Amino acid sequence: xxxxxxxxxxxxxxxxxxQQMLETIKVATLDELIAETIPEDIRLKQPLxxxxxxxxxxxxxxxxxxxxxxxxxxTYIGLGYHEAFTPSVIKRNILENPxxxxxxxxxxxxxxxxxxxxxxxxxxMLVDLTGMELANASLLDESTAAAEAMTMLYExxxxxxxxxxxxxFFVSEEVLPQTLSLLKTRSAPLDIELVVGNxxxxxxxxxxxxxxxxxxxxxxxxxxxxxxxxxxxEKDIKIAVAADILSLVMLTPPGEFGADVVVGTTQRFGxxxxxxGPHAAYFATKEEYKxxxxxxxxxxxxxRDGKPALRMAxxxxxxxxxxxxxxxxxxTAQVLLAVMAGMYAVYHGPKGLEYIANKVHTSAxxxxxxxxxxxxxxxxxxxxxxxxxxxxxxxxxxxxxxHEVNFLYIDDNTIGISLNEATTLxxxxxxxxxxxxxxxxxxxxxxxxxxxxxxxxxxRRNSPFLENEVFNSYHSETELMRYIKRLERKDLALNHAxxxxxxxxxxxxxxxxxxxxxxxxWGNIHPFAPIDQAKGYQTILKELEKDLNIxxxxxxxxxxPNSGAQGEYAGLMxxxxxxxxxGEGHRNICLIPASAHGTNPASAVMAGMKVVVTKTDENGNIxxxxxxxxxxxxxxxxxxxxxxxxxxxxxxxSSIKEITKLIHDNGGQVYMDGANMNAQxxxxxxxxxxxxxxxxxxxxxxxxxxxxxxxxxxxxxxAEQLVPFLPGNPVIKTGGEKAxxxxxxxxxGSSLVCLISYGYIKMLGESGLTQSTKTAILNANYIKNKLSxxxxxxxxxxxxxxxxxxxxxxxxxxxxxxxxxxxxxRLMDYGFHAPTVSFPVAGTLMIEPTESESLSELDRxxxxxxxxxxxxxxxxxxDSNNPLKNSPHTLEMITSDNWEFPYSREKAAFPLPxxxxxxxxxxxxxxxxxxxxxxxxxxxxxxxxxxxx
Ligand SMILES: *Cc1c(COP(=O)(O)O)cnc(C)c1O
Numbered sequence: 001x002x003x004x005x006x007x008x009x010x011x012x013x014x015x016x017x018x019q020q021m022l023e024t025i026k027v028a029t030l031d032e033l034i035a036e037t038i039p040e041d042i043r044l045k046q047p048l049x050x051x052x053x054x055x056x057x058x059x060x061x062x063x064x065x066x067x068x069x070x071x072x073x074x075t076y077i078g079l080g081y082h083e084a085f086t087p088s089v090i091k092r093n094i095l096e097n098p099x100x101x102x103x104x105x106x107x108x109x110x111x112x113x114x115x116x117x118x119x120x121x122x123x124x125m126l127v128d129l130t131g132m133e134l135a136n137a138s139l140l141d142e143s144t145a146a147a148e149a150m151t152m153l154y155e156x157x158x159x160x161x162x163x164x165x166x167x168x169f170f171v172s173e174e175v176l177p178q179t180l181s182l183l184k185t186r187s188a189p190l191d192i193e194l195v196v197g198n199x200x201x202x203x204x205x206x207x208x209x210x211x212x213x214x215x216x217x218x219x220x221x222x223x224x225x226x227x228x229x230x231x232x233x234e235k236d237i238k239i240a241v242a243a244d245i246l247s248l249v250m251l252t253p254p255g256e257f258g259a260d261v262v263v264g265t266t267q268r269f270g271x272x273x274x275x276x277g278p279h280a281a282y283f284a285t286k287e288e289y290k291x292x293x294x295x296x297x298x299x300x301x302x303x304r305d306g307k308p309a310l311r312m313a314x315x316x317x318x319x320x321x322x323x324x325x326x327x328x329x330x331x332t333a334q335v336l337l338a339v340m341a342g343m344y345a346v347y348h349g350p351k352g353l354e355y356i357a358n359k360v361h362t363s364a365x366x367x368x369x370x371x372x373x374x375x376x377x378x379x380x381x382x383x384x385x386x387x388x389x390x391x392x393x394x395x396x397x398x399x400x401x402x403h404e405v406n407f408l409y410i411d412d413n414t415i416g417i418s419l420n421e422a423t424t425l426x427x428x429x430x431x432x433x434x435x436x437x438x439x440x441x442x443x444x445x446x447x448x449x450x451x452x453x454x455x456x457x458x459x460r461r462n463s464p465f466l467e468n469e470v471f472n473s474y475h476s477e478t479e480l481m482r483y484i485k486r487l488e489r490k491d492l493a494l495n496h497a498x499x500x501x502x503x504x505x506x507x508x509x510x511x512x513x514x515x516x517x518x519x520x521x522w523g524n525i526h527p528f529a530p531i532d533q534a535k536g537y538q539t540i541l542k543e544l545e546k547d548l549n550i551x552x553x554x555x556x557x558x559x560x561p562n563s564g565a566q567g568e569y570a571g572l573m574x575x576x577x578x579x580x581x582x583g584e585g586h587r588n589i590c591l592i593p594a595s596a597h598g599t600n601p602a603s604a605v606m607a608g609m610k611v612v613v614t615k616t617d618e619n620g621n622i623x624x625x626x627x628x629x630x631x632x633x634x635x636x637x638x639x640x641x642x643x644x645x646x647x648x649x650x651x652x653x654s655s656i657k658e659i660t661k662l663i664h665d666n667g668g669q670v671y672m673d674g675a676n677m678n679a680q681x682x683x684x685x686x687x688x689x690x691x692x693x694x695x696x697x698x699x700x701x702x703x704x705x706x707x708x709x710x711x712x713x714x715x716x717x718x719a720e721q722l723v724p725f726l727p728g729n730p731v732i733k734t735g736g737e738k739a740x741x742x743x744x745x746x747x748x749g750s751s752l753v754c755l756i757s758y759g760y761i762k763m764l765g766e767s768g769l770t771q772s773t774k775t776a777i778l779n780a781n782y783i784k785n786k787l788s789x790x791x792x793x794x795x796x797x798x799x800x801x802x803x804x805x806x807x808x809x810x811x812x813x814x815x816x817x818x819x820x821x822x823x824x825x826r827l828m829d830y831g832f833h834a835p836t837v838s839f840p841v842a843g844t845l846m847i848e849p850t851e852s853e854s855l856s857e858l859d860r861x862x863x864x865x866x867x868x869x870x871x872x873x874x875x876x877x878x879d880s881n882n883p884l885k886n887s888p889h890t891l892e893m894i895t896s897d898n899w900e901f902p903y904s905r906e907k908a909a910f911p912l913p914x915x916x917x918x919x920x921x922x923x924x925x926x927x928x929x930x931x932x933x934x935x936x937x938x939x940x941x942x943x944x945x946x947x948x949x
Contacts, residue, residue: 004055007768010508010852011775017855021778025785030774034683036799037777039654042684048550053765056512063759067521069536074427075406075526078386078418079218080142080176080745082268083524085421089477090270090343093484096518101336102494102509104501104833105709109311110888110922111828114487115339115708116310119298121470122342124939128465129248130262131255132284134938136295138338139281139330140562142242143179143745145263146212147186148283148294148328149240153210153260154192155327156292158236166209167191172199174217177730179242181742185573189608199223204231210238215254216247219416220386224458229258245269247384249357252459261285268420270344271337272523275537276746277562278711278753280334280341290936294319294328296709301932303925311927313936320565320598324611329602332563332699336707347480350466356421360385362449363419367428370446376435382456386418391439399438403430406529468940490923492833498853498861502805502836502846503597503648505678505700513703513759517752527746528731541748544758548717552694553687556723558735559715560749564675567695567714568603570727570743574693574718575640575669576607577725577740587639587667591630593622595649595840600642600673609639620649620795622659631666638668645672645689646679646803648840649795660690669693677701678850679777679804682770686717693718702757713750713757775851776804779858783847786862790869794844805848807841817877818884820845823868828888829909830864831920860914867912883908888922
C-alpha cells in the first residue's frame, strides 16, 4: 500500500472491501453504482481542475512554510480582539483532542454529559460576570450576538411599544465598527430603523424600543450607564450592552445597572485570535425572555432514576425549529470554543481572573503615566485596558511598524492602544520607545506596574463571582487534566465509533488537517492587522475560495459566514441586493419545499422574504406541478427558491434542471442549500444543476470537526451576476464591488479553521475528492442493502438507489410500542450514536455513513440495527419493560445488586459480541426532557447547595 497517498487514509473502504460491497449491492463497478444514482444530465463531463494531491508530510511542510509568511506583530488594535494565552493543558487536552473536537451537537444527552457540563460552566461564568439571570451557549461572534439582541428585543417589546409602532433602535457611536455594519445588515430587511449617536444626547423618545451600548466603548472609555439605563427603563426602552468579558471582572456588571441583554465575545478567555475566529460569543439576558433567546441553552434536569442530568433545554423551541416563525436562524454555534473559554475560567478561578484583569488594567495605567511623562496626552478619563493617545499617527505608525507593533490609528492625531493578558513590562517599554522615537524625545524606563486605578468608584465591581465549586477546584494542571478527562469519558465522539448523522456528514477530521490550528503563526494574527502582515492567510483563503469556485462551478466565494445558516442568510441578502440593483427590490417571495431544514425558512424571514411552502410528492420529491403553479402565481414578486440537493430525503431528483429553469423563467434566483455537497463533489455541482448561489458547510463536507456543535464555516459560492454583492467589512476591504454590509464580524469569518478545509482539498486533490464522494454513496447504499427487508427505506432515486444518506421508517414499530427515540437510545448500549432522528420526516432515522467508515464499522452498525430490529419484534405495546424502553443501560444498573428486569444483564449491556472489545457506558439513564423545561435551571448549583450537602 502506498503510504504517501492521503486518500487511502481518509477513505475507509479498501480495495478488497470494495469488491465485496459491490457484490452485496449487486453492481459490477463503483461507476455503475454512480451512474444509477446521479442523473446523467447533471454529471460533470470533465474532472475538476485542482492541484495534484500532496502527501501528509508534504502538506505539513507546505503549511509550515506558508505560516512563515504571516508576520506576527505585537498587536494592540483591540476592537473586540485581544491576544490571549491558551493554557497548554486546555490546548492539549481539548483543542487537540479528538475526544472533544469530533463530537456532535449534544442532542443525545445521555452520551454527551461531559460537554454539557462544560457548557453549563460556560453559562454560569457568563451569568456571574454579566450579572444576568440566563446565558446561552453560544453565538457566532460579538457582532451577530448584538444583532440577535436587537431583533430579540424588537420581538419582545411591550404591547404599548408595538401599538405606538416604536421601530427605532439607538446605537451608541462607541459601538465597534463591525457590529454597526452587522446591525445595518440585519435591520434593513426588518422594519427596524437604526439611529446612531452619542448616548449622552439621546432623547428617550417613544419611537425607540431599544438601545445598544458598548462597555467599555470602542476606544476604551468606560461610561457609568446607570443613570442612562434608569431613564431608558422608565421609558420602557430595552437596553442591550456589548461588554468586554475580562473587564467585567473589575467593572459593575451590566445586570446591576439594568441591562436587559448583555452580549460579547469570550475570545480573550484563552482562544487564539486566528485572524478573526472561531471564537464563542455569549448572550445573557433575563429569565422573562427565556423563550425568545436565540441558540442553545443547557439546562439541568433528572434522569429516570431521579439523578441530576443535563440536556439542551427548551430544545423544541430552539429558534430555527420554529421555521418561518423564528427570529433567529442559529443552528451550529461555537461549542468547542465555549468549552475552552469556560475551562479557562475553571482553571484560573475567580482569583486567577482577578489577577489577569488587574495586570491588564495596571499595564494600561502604568503605560498612561509613562506616556504622560513624555508629554503625550491620554484622553480616556475612565478605562479598563484601552487608552486613547493624542499624537501624530503618521509618525508613530512608521516607527511602530519598524518595531513590529500594531496600534489602532483612529485618525491622524489619535491612536488607540489596547493591552491584554500577554502584555509584559518589556512590551510596555517597547511602546514607550516607539513614542519617544516618533516624537524625538528621550524615552523613560518603566520599572514596574504601578498599581494605580483608572476605574471610577461608580463603575467598580463590588459583587463576587464564580463562587461555585467547579471554579474553585481545578487550579493545578493534574486536577484540570483529570477533570477534562472525566468529562471527555462521558461523551461519545468519532474516536469511539461512527456517528452516522444524516445531513451532518460526520467524516474524518484528519490529524494532519488539524495540526496547523495549533501553530502560533496561524493562531496569533489579529483580523484587522494590515493585510500585508497576513500573506500566509491571504494565500490560503484565496486558494480555498478558488478551489470552492471550481468545485461548485461558480464565479465567486465569500468565506465570511460562520455557519451554514449564516451562509443561507448571506446568500439571500446577496440575492436581495441583486434584485434591488435591477430595480426589482419588490421581489420578496421565497419558495421553500416542505422538507427543507428549519434554518431555510428562518433565514428567508430574516432576509425580509415571505416564505411560500411548496409540496412534496409521495416519493419525497419536489412536487413540480405545485412548484410551477406557485412560481407562476408569484412571478411578479418571486425572489428565490431554496432547494437542498440531493434532497434532504437523500435523493438526486431528476427534475432538478427543470425546477431551476422554472424559477429563472419567473424572475427568481435559485439558492441551493449545500449541506449535502458530500454527494456532489467531483460528480456534479450547483452551477450544473442551474443554481445561482449555494452555501457549503465546511464543517460537514470539508472536514472541519463539529466540535460538539461548532465551530462551523458556511461560505457562499455564487454565479457571476451575484459576485459584486458578496459581503464586505468596514475595517478591512473584502467582498464585491457593491458589497452588502457585514454578515460576520471578521472580514474572512473563522479564518483559522479554514486551514482544515484547505488541507482537506490539497491533500485529496481531484481524484481523492471524487473517490470520497463515490465511496460516500457506496457506503450508504451498502447499509441500505444490508438493512433491506428489516427496515423500510423511504424514498430512493428512480433506479432504487440512495444518494449519500437514507431515511428508514420507524413508525411501523409503534405497533410494538417502540418509538424512534427508543431505537436512538438503545443504539447507545451497542456503542453507537444515533443517526439523525425525525428529520426531515417525523418518526424516522436518517443514516449517513460518509466515506471515512470502513466495511467492518459499517457491518458492526448494521448488526446493531438488525439486532435491535429483533428486539423490536420481541417487544409489545402491552409491556414497556424491555431493553429498548429501558435503554440506555448504565454501569450502575448493570452492577447493581438488584436486577429486576425480565432480560439478562448481558442482553442489556453486551447484546453483541463486538461490544466486549469496546464498551461505551452512558453516564446517566434516559433524561427527562419535560421536567427540566418546567424547572429551568441553566447554571451550576450555587455554593449553598454544596454547603447543605
Ligand atoms: C446542517 C444544515 C443546515 C444548517 O447549517 P449550520 O451550519 O448548522 O448552520 C442547513 N441545512 C441543512 C440541510 C443542514 O443539514
